[in-house]
Amino acid sequence: xxxxxxxxxxxxxxxxxxxxxxxxxxxxxxxxxxKHRPYGGVxxxxxxxxxxxxxxxxxxxxxxxxxxxxxxLDQIAVTHGPGLAxxxxxxxxAAKALSLxxxxxxxxxxxxxxxxxxxFLDPDAPPMEECLPLLVLLVTGGHTxxxxxxxxxxxxxxxxxxxxxxxxxxxKGATLMGLGYPGGPEIEKAAQGGDPRKHPFPRGLQKGxxxxxxxxxxxxxxxxxxxxxxxxxxxxxxxxxIQNGGLPDLAASYQEAxxxxxxxxxxxxxxxxxxxxxxxxxxxxxxxRLRSRLDELAATLGVKLLIAPxxxxxxxxxxxxxxxxxxxxRGQSLNPxxxxxxxxxxxxxxx
Ligand code: KG4
Ligand code: ZN
Numbered sequence: 001x002x003x004x005x006x007x008x009x010x011x012x013x014x015x016x017x018x019x020x021x022x023x024x025x026x027x028x029x030x031x032x033x034x035k036h037r038p039y040g041g042v043x044x045x046x047x048x049x050x051x052x053x054x055x056x057x058x059x060x061x062x063x064x065x066x067x068x069x070x071x072x073l074d075q076i077a078v079t080h081g082p083g084l085a086x087x088x089x090x091x092x093x094a095a096k097a098l099s100l101x102x103x104x105x106x107x108x109x110x111x112x113x114x115x116x117x118x119x120f121l122d123p124d125a126p127p128m129e130e131c132l133p134l135l136v137l138l139v140t141g142g143h144t145x146x147x148x149x150x151x152x153x154x155x156x157x158x159x160x161x162x163x164x165x166x167x168x169x170x171x172k173g174a175t176l177m178g179l180g181y182p183g184g185p186e187i188e189k190a191a192q193g194g195d196p197r198k199h200p201f202p203r204g205l206q207k208g209x210x211x212x213x214x215x216x217x218x219x220x221x222x223x224x225x226x227x228x229x230x231x232x233x234x235x236x237x238x239x240x241x242i243q244n245g246g247l248p249d250l251a252a253s254y255q256e257a258x259x260x261x262x263x264x265x266x267x268x269x270x271x272x273x274x275x276x277x278x279x280x281x282x283x284x285x286x287x288x289r290l291r292s293r294l295d296e297l298a299a300t301l302g303v304k305l306l307i308a309p310x311x312x313x314x315x316x317x318x319x320x321x322x323x324x325x326x327x328x329x330r331g332q333s334l335n336p337x338x339x340x341x342x343x344x345x346x347x348x349x350x351x
Pocket of ligand 1: 010139140141142143166167168170171182183184185188282283284285286287288313314315
């Protein structure tokens with residue numbers, strides 16, 4: 001089962017070839033981060049124009065590196081949502097054009113399903129069925145979710161952020177601290193040697209009861225907007241703190257408040273759902289402090305932790321080709337690409 005994956009949902013143009021949902025033959029990602037850095041965030045029109053420029057060379061590169069010709073492919077899997085409409089359109093159009101030209105069928109894939117599956121791109125990860133049900137903490141710039149995965153095509157949303165995503169909170173916090181974009185890695189760097197318990201920033205929804213819109217238990221959900229606001233006020237009240245050497249403690253404390261909130265919900269839901277396997281995926285899972293705290297939590301709870309390999313945490317096409325191949329091998333039908341779906345919810349690899 002040879003799958004070409006194409007990903008363009010945000011600001012990375014990516015293509016990859018994956019065999020049988022597990023073996024990555026090639027994986028090419030062209031990050032546009034330098035183009036967006038001057039604006040402190042992703043500018044949709046700049047992103048889609050950059051995708052137009054990069055898409056064909058990135059796909060050609062992935063095919064060449066894999067040593068594969070189009071006739072050998074079983075499908076072309078492409079992210080059709082969620083994401084920026086004008087960015088998704090470039091990948092979807094490329095996949096449709098390639099499919100028409102080569103006769104290889106296309107398969108529309110949910111970007112979030114790709115992230116969930118990314119832990120299985122680790123060659124050392126056990127077979128997926130041995131890890132189910134899997135409780136996944138998905139932490140990206142746009143989403144913060146707790147999802148129970150019962151098979152490659154059955155996902156249940158158990159909790160999510162009620163406002164900012166954790167990556168967004170890190171990005172916005174970094175801007176307030178005068179650090180660069182994207183903020184997550186900048187805060188991680190600045191936090192080196194800092195005291196994570198120095199400033200008691202809020203942990204969000206600590207004493208939540210009842211349910212929130214959508215019927216999710218409030219104590220399984222997250223809120224990060226208060227964290228960012230409290231940093232804003234702290235900086236207003238302590239305007240000289242950063243230039244007086246306070247940055248490491250500030251960055252470490254801010255990051256720790258966000259991670260405490262993630263780990264608190266993850267611990268509770270792991271116990272309540274009685275799962276034996278937990279996972280963490282998405283760009284924020286690159287953070288070494290978060291990775292080591294997850295290791296500690298898994299050891300305390302006596303469960304097995306799967307973490308996406310560093311290179312597959314941030315957006316990439318290997319996770320798209322991977323989940324597409326895994327789903328097809330388990331009898332899922334292909335999903336002809338009809339449109340782009342900027343707000344696509346997560347209920348199956350294709351949703
Ligand atoms: O998964 P991703 O590449 O894109 C989305 O689908 O959103 O995640 C991007 C997010 C950004 O908010 C970025 O700041 C964060 O991942 N991130 C990190 C680190 N590397 C990337 N956050 C914390 N520590 C990192 N080392
Ligand atoms: Zn993503």
